[in-house]
Amino acid sequence: MDVLEKGFSQPTDRIKALRNAIYDATPTVEADRAELITASYKETEGMPIVIRRAKAVEKILNEIPIAIRDNDLIAGVLTVSVHGCQIYPEYSYDWVEKEFDTMATRMADPFAIPKDTAKRLHEVFQYWPGKTTSELATSYMSQPCLDAQANGIFTVGNYYFNGIGHVCVDYGKVLQKGFAGIIQEAEEAKANLTPLDPESIKKQQFYDAVIISYRAAIQYANRYADLCSQLAAKESNAARKAELTQIAANCRQVPEHPATTWWQACQSFWFVQLILQIESSGHSISPGRFDQYMYPFLAADTNISHDFAQELLDNIWIKFNDLNKTRDDVSDQAFAGYALFQNIQCGGQNEDGIDVTNPLSYMMIDAGAHVAMAAPSFSIRYWNKTPDEFLYRACELVRLGYGYPAMYNDEVIIPALENRGINLKDARNYCIIGCVEPQVPHKTDGWHDAAFFNIAKVLDVTLHNGRSGKTQLGPKTGEMKDFQNLGSLMVAYKKQMSYFVRLLAEADNCVDFAHMERCPLPFESAMVDDCIGRGKSVQEGGAIYNFTGPQAFGVADNGDSFAAIQKHVFENKEVTMAQLAEAMDHNFGYDDATGKIQQWFGTGGGQCCSSDANMDERQIYEAVKRILSANGNIDIDQLQRDLKTGTENCAAPASTGDTAQYQNIKRIMENTTWFGNDDDFVDQITREAGQIYAREVEKYKNPRGGQFQAGCYPVSANVLFGKDVAPLPDGRLAWTPLADGVSPRAGCDTNGPTAAAMSVAKLGHEIFSNGTLYNQKFSPSALAGDDGLKRFEAMCRAYFENKGMHVQFNVIDRATLLDAQQHPENHKDLVVRVAGYSAQFISLAKEVQDNIISRTEHTF
Numbered sequence: 001m002d003v004l005e006k007g008f009s010q011p012t013d014r015i016k017a018l019r020n021a022i023y024d025a026t027p028t029v030e031a032d033r034a035e036l037i038t039a040s041y042k043e044t045e046g047m048p049i050v051i052r053r054a055k056a057v058e059k060i061l062n063e064i065p066i067a068i069r070d071n072d073l074i075a076g077v078l079t080v081s082v083h084g085c086q087i088y089p090e091y092s093y094d095w096v097e098k099e100f101d102t103m104a105t106r107m108a109d110p111f112a113i114p115k116d117t118a119k120r121l122h123e124v125f126q127y128w129p130g131k132t133t134s135e136l137a138t139s140y141m142s143q144p145c146l147d148a149q150a151n152g153i154f155t156v157g158n159y160y161f162n163g164i165g166h167v168c169v170d171y172g173k174v175l176q177k178g179f180a181g182i183i184q185e186a187e188e189a190k191a192n193l194t195p196l197d198p199e200s201i202k203k204q205q206f207y208d209a210v211i212i213s214y215r216a217a218i219q220y221a222n223r224y225a226d227l228c229s230q231l232a233a234k235e236s237n238a239a240r241k242a243e244l245t246q247i248a249a250n251c252r253q254v255p256e257h258p259a260t261t262w263w264q265a266c267q268s269f270w271f272v273q274l275i276l277q278i279e280s281s282g283h284s285i286s287p288g289r290f291d292q293y294m295y296p297f298l299a300a301d302t303n304i305s306h307d308f309a310q311e312l313l314d315n316i317w318i319k320f321n322d323l324n325k326t327r328d329d330v331s332d333q334a335f336a337g338y339a340l341f342q343n344i345q346c347g348g349q350n351e352d353g354i355d356v357t358n359p360l361s362y363m364m365i366d367a368g369a370h371v372a373m374a375a376p377s378f379s380i381r382y383w384n385k386t387p388d389e390f391l392y393r394a395c396e397l398v399r400l401g402y403g404y405p406a407m408y409n410d411e412v413i414i415p416a417l418e419n420r421g422i423n424l425k426d427a428r429n430y431c432i433i434g435c436v437e438p439q440v441p442h443k444t445d446g447w448h449d450a451a452f453f454n455i456a457k458v459l460d461v462t463l464h465n466g467r468s469g470k471t472q473l474g475p476k477t478g479e480m481k482d483f484q485n486l487g488s489l490m491v492a493y494k495k496q497m498s499y500f501v502r503l504l505a506e507a508d509n510c511v512d513f514a515h516m517e518r519c520p521l522p523f524e525s526a527m528v529d530d531c532i533g534r535g536k537s538v539q540e541g542g543a544i545y546n547f548t549g550p551q552a553f554g555v556a557d558n559g560d561s562f563a564a565i566q567k568h569v570f571e572n573k574e575v576t577m578a579q580l581a582e583a584m585d586h587n588f589g590y591d592d593a594t595g596k597i598q599q600w601f602g603t604g605g606g607q608c609c610s611s612d613a614n615m616d617e618r619q620i621y622e623a624v625k626r627i628l629s630a631n632g633n634i635d636i637d638q639l640q641r642d643l644k645t646g647t648e649n650c651a652a653p654a655s656t657g658d659t660a661q662y663q664n665i666k667r668i669m670e671n672t673t674w675f676g677n678d679d680d681f682v683d684q685i686t687r688e689a690g691q692i693y694a695r696e697v698e699k700y701k702n703p704r705g706g707q708f709q710a711g712c713y714p715v716s717a718n719v720l721f722g723k724d725v726a727p728l729p730d731g732r733l734a735w736t737p738l739a740d741g742v743s744p745r746a747g748c749d750t751n752g753p754t755a756a757a758m759s760v761a762k763l764g765h766e767i768f769s770n771g772t773l774y775n776q777k778f779s780p781s782a783l784a785g786d787d788g789l790k791r792f793e794a795m796c797r798a799y800f801e802n803k804g805m806h807v808q809f810n811v812i813d814r815a816t817l818l819d820a821q822q823h824p825e826n827h828k829d830l831v832v833r834v835a836g837y838s839a840q841f842i843s844l845a846k847e848v849q850d851n852i853i854s855r856t857e858h859t860f
Helices: 013-024 032-043 051-061 094-098 117-127 132-140 143-150 170-192 200-234 238-253 262-279 290-300 306-322 329-334 357-373 386-396 410-418 424-428 455-463 487-520 555-571 575-586 595-602 617-631 636-649 659-670 680-697 717-724 752-763 785-800 814-820 847-855
Strands: 343-348 377-380 406-409 430-433 437-439 448-454 544-554 776-777 806-811 830-832 839-840
Touching: 013 306, 013 357, 032 117, 051 262, 094 117, 094 290, 117 752, 132 487, 132 717, 143 487, 143 636, 170 200, 170 262, 170 555, 200 238, 200 262, 200 575, 238 377, 262 290, 262 306, 290 357, 306 357, 306 544, 329 717, 343 357, 343 430, 357 377, 357 386, 377 386, 386 785, 406 410, 406 785, 410 424, 410 544, 437 448, 437 544, 448 455, 448 487, 448 717, 448 776, 455 487, 455 680, 455 717, 455 806, 487 544, 487 555, 487 752, 544 680, 544 717, 555 575, 555 680, 575 659, 595 659, 680 752, 717 847, 752 776, 814 847
Parallel strands: 343 377, 377 406, 448 544, 776 806
Antiparallel strands: 406 806, 430 437, 830 839
């Protein structure tokens, strides 16, 4: 069978119209959920918290405004406005009020807040002081823990101020049993309680909360059925009238009862996805192995055409993009792109080790091509029995340039999960949550994405004897000038890492306790094993597998820094540690527009540029390096433009000291073979730099009876948290972006894509069982035609055969990205891969756009 160059069909006009409606929408905040939960909490003062949560869900589902989008075939929206969001004050609220006047114009993910909405929210917020999860979590944290967060070592902002999410519930259970079946299961468990068990008191409350929540969810679906019937009665177009009538019938059948058709299965699935989002503000509510639990309903529906079945699937893809949420300004910079991280997979093996790629797997690839939007986060599973046709088809979708599907390696992930105590059958059935995090579907509370941990900042602190600027943040482990060899520096680094990881675990567990005490989720919990069996919510430890997964970034920065020190200081003796320290404290002689270098070290930056009309060596060097890092060859016109821009943007000299010497030290340190070029020396140092973090993390336990496990992925926090990191020994200037995930630093992987992939594969991904993230960027011409597709597929297989865990791709040229920055109105449909998710390029903050542009553009 010819599996190459099949191409993709066009989406239907309906799908195009739904997609354009989202692109044309202005994301807007709505106040309805916030008002309703506040009213409910006032009504239920004094009741057990799990009952209060259920009553709140009941009130919201009974009273929140509902709507049917024009052209929609699947009912259910989070907001009346397209691509809008609700507010969840039970987690945090004060940042919303502070941003009433700025949220519409902020750097990342702006939202409109109409004045009447702001007024309504202001009234709501009067109730919440002292009652939120974030305030409770803060009260539990020690001052050193808070100081570490304030100084950019780590942040738990994701769960600190929002719901948790990061779960894959049992969608298949709902499809097969319906909500009525879950209610029956809770009622039977409640009836079997014995008064001899002291825990039966709380278990009864949990079962009552489940029953309340699911009865309300059934009524919510019936509200949509009534609305569709009303719209159908007024509809003059016969075709649309029939659609609305059928949607109404579907909503009366599901999710209360089992699905009997493909259309009903799609509708039932969507109600679960939507209500999970309504119950809490958690992101990364991930559908998981969609092709496995949904395919039986497609196969059994002999009355549906392939084209209509595909259109229904495409409609679900669109609806993932309609969901939205807002975070505080700083967090939105770390999650730039209106991302909800709803990860959905296809392919891979089943619990018996048999490949289960099926026709729906291929339809999901087609849906990604048809919809061509940022959501869902689409992934495939790979192993050595993956069909050639499936992998080629996935590669063909990749080269369309939307940044998906991401690819995951069964041969690494399954052993990694087994090493965490998960049995083989469950490990084989893993899915991906959020960005890149593996877990066993509907059996796991993984608390993935539990914190961003900045290991580059830990190195920065280590090199300054435990200080962040002038603040003594960590233990004193030695001044930089006194380290006599790399081994002694690594000892200090490990001590600092141990200290800060302990504070990280403290912070995560404080937030964990806060959610357990104030925001249990009975609707979610009833679809996670074995919460009903144990009579407790997910937040109280009801899941079979419990983890906490904080992720690191800055691995390549630290590895490259250690390698540069070893080569140029301790081996070649070109620079002393004292000289390097002085150069770093002067930002290697370069200007620091922020003034922080002066504040931190009592020094200035260096001379920014020559006042002379002639270009100096440094300017030419930096301009050439920028161009080479982007596309690997010199364009004279581009060089001249870069030099001109560099001259225009320079500031006045602001330093003392020997600027030329500091810049020369930078050049010496940069004359290193960096991580990303298949060099064993630097690759092994980089491996150790990351694994020191991972080994510290796994020492800790969480309040739900589970273990901490490390991940290595940044979302887009490598840009945001680079602003907290002073100059590093690899020549990186102060406050600039860090490497993303396990990827090489931008522009440093100069030996081609295969060499870069081989470096990444050496990191020992099994220890990062919470997931790793590897980004590659290709020139579109590199993947063109049959030959390009074959080379690309072969590189993916080679990476996985060498034990890489994950990889994802941008296939786009620099010129297109630059034009999109200059003319965003012409590129509203440009979707790129940011980190573990794709996003509309023009919606990203410029500094995140710049970081994507700066990534090495590979060719074969």
